[in-house]
Amino acid sequence: MKPVENEPYEDERTALTKEAFKRAFLDNLFYVQGKFPALATQNDYYQALACAVRDRLLQRWISTAAAYTKQGSRTVAYFSAEFLMGPHLGNNLINLGIYAQVREAIAELGLDFDTLLRQEEEPGLGNGGLGRLAACFIDSLATLEIPSLGYGIRYEFGIFHQEIVDGWQMERTDKWLRFGNPWEILRPEWAVEVRLGGHTEQYRDEHERLRIRWVPGKVVVGVPYDTPILGYRNNTANTLRLWKAEAPESFDFSTFNRGDYGGAVRQKVWSETLSKVLYPNDEQIQGKTLRLEQQYFFVSASLQDMMRIMRVQKLPLERFHEKFAVQLNDTHPAIAVAELMRLLVDEHVLPWEQAWDITCKTFSYTNHTLLPEALECWPLELFKSVLPRHLDIIYEINARFLDEVRIRFYGDESRLVRLSLIDENGERYVRMAHLACVGSHTINGVAELHSELLKHDVLKDFYEMWPHKFSNKTNGVTPRRWMALSNPRLTNLLGDAIGDAWIKNLDELIELEPLADDAAFRQRWREIKHANKVEFAAFVKERNGIAIDPQSLFDVQVKRIHEYKRQHLNILHVIALYHRLRSDPNADIQPRTFIFGGKAAPAYHLAKLIIKLINSVADVVNRDPAVNDRLKVVFLPNFNVTNGQRVYPAAELSEQISTAGKEASGTGNMKFSMNGALTIGTMDGANIEIRQEVGAENFFLFGLTAEQVAQTKARGYRPLDHMTPELQEVISLINSGFFSRGDTELFRALTDGLLWHDPYLVFADFESYSECQLQVSKAYRDVDRWTRMSILNTARSGKFSSDRTIREYGADIWRAPSVPVRLLSQQDVKV
């Protein structure tokens, strides 16, 4: 097939007009779903609509493939164990620029567009910030027209579905593929084999060269499933390529021939477990063999796929690093360093030095956390049993690396111990962050403070070795999903006020600044926030059965539940307010609705107990007529991308209250701010940069700084030094069983932790937080002041577009020029 050089032709099938859409929709209902209206379900209608949109994606996808094949330029490969995409339909309509037309077309067919949108099960193939960042990045890569591939795992079950039963989190499996997935295309012709386990042996090849042969214990096949990723209103459709694990046919054949049918079936079942389920931990590793196998599986499949692309484009493997820039999203894909070495040295017989040069020029590593429990280390024996050849390769990388260290730092034995890829203090481990650092030409953190702490703390020795490798790339989020799609009322107002160039160039929001002083504009701004709150209140009523007052301040903390994020600090303050109101029924308190949402890792008992406490407080407060006209507490079950899209537009106060120095960046903080919520937050992660941008007077700051946290700990933190009478009342109320029907022990693990050994310094920050919350209430009562602050938050949030982040990666790390795409039609492509 060859693209023909002529002007684009509007295909009848893929035109963007309302009429073409209606036709396509009815066509798909008949020929794809095989239903007629009397029998069709809402899901059939959704599928029919999705397929109509998909045709438009495919046209852009083919056009993009043609442009990239012709240009042959550098391609970014984003390696990530997680892609938390959220629903595709609405986003694709936004990026095609046809959301309004399609909405009308569906309405004219007598259907409810929002009901159809709600049919889509979101692909929840990630845990939280890290997976969602990957999704924002591939959106921005496509919008900036940078050739790129996202590589990951097509988990059959994504992040679990959270239900709340009697206040406790319950997990249900996420059967997101139940009704099929219209956004993916299976590419069985590009399947690859991945080996695992077994042992290695030496042999001499036909040229009498000494080589290593890896005799695997088992083999799986990786089958790619592709999802086209559209840019915003351009012709680019990049690819998200996710691998499903299957059994190789030859394998069950041989077992079957030996008469062992049961064995063949077990082999098949085992193979498929590799891509069966996402590990539901955010920022804490479990050290399970299957997890290492998953990581290696997708990394090996992806590197082999990239080598196939080189072959197709007739490029020699010596130029791998010129063709591809690979970004490692945390250490989860860091085994890629050893795998690329294996492929180049063992399979393609390149000399070690040349292979190492290619490898180091290919990879870049992003670190996302400073928490010690999140730094991946694999027990040596486990590692060896899964990847015997890679362990030898890592030993060789390490030996050469430590030789370099020895010369650079003459006589510094302890530095060798600290830098080694193998941790030998007691049980031996492979340190994945060290492998990533040694095998990458750049290393970055995800916010200014985080990158500084990396250089001077966690990766200090690497920084002293290679200062030039380090840089900061502050995170961002896509304004397409997090504003244009999720906040249509705001998008309309912005369109009237400043046009819609901001969707592609978020810095243009600065044009709003003067309007903060325009009373009529402020009025419209408030009306929009209010309408969003009314809509959200209806949703809460439906989901939780709780009536919340849209006149009250909507105070929101949504994110994974973790002690370092300090949801317990928030709920302690809620209890303090409750106590104040019960002690003085006439206390003049700003009415508030406290909204919480987030999942706890299933084995993280304390996080689950925090959820139980929030729900227990909610049960008491919401039923108590003495306060429930002024205080409400809501725990929104199953916080995910879809629910995020509902909550950010309605939020007025954004809770970003992590212990300073613990939250690498945060990205929810950005979504709130661009949607006009004010932040109450610590000097942590990107909060610092948000405050810098929006102005200290438009941000509610409290708490210890990272430096003060470190000092407090160095001196020996004693929670009781920070006890106040009010805090004492709060803890006593919990321990008295007031929120647990008289059970005085239920929350003991939580309160004892806070009282005796709290690494997150909740008590140390409690007073500062309570005081700051008083300032929030005061500001809220000055309606014009608050509105002005809100407008300025949106106006000054331009920096936090992931387009800016990706431009920085592009300029400083990848050096992959953009390649604009000319739209082809079917007429342009001849077989």
Ligand code: Z15
């Ligand atoms: C995760 O979601 C993050 C870091 C991790 O190391 C893991 Cl395993 C998961 C988050 C950070 O906590 C958050 O601060 C950051 O904004 C996000 O990654 C994206 O960089």
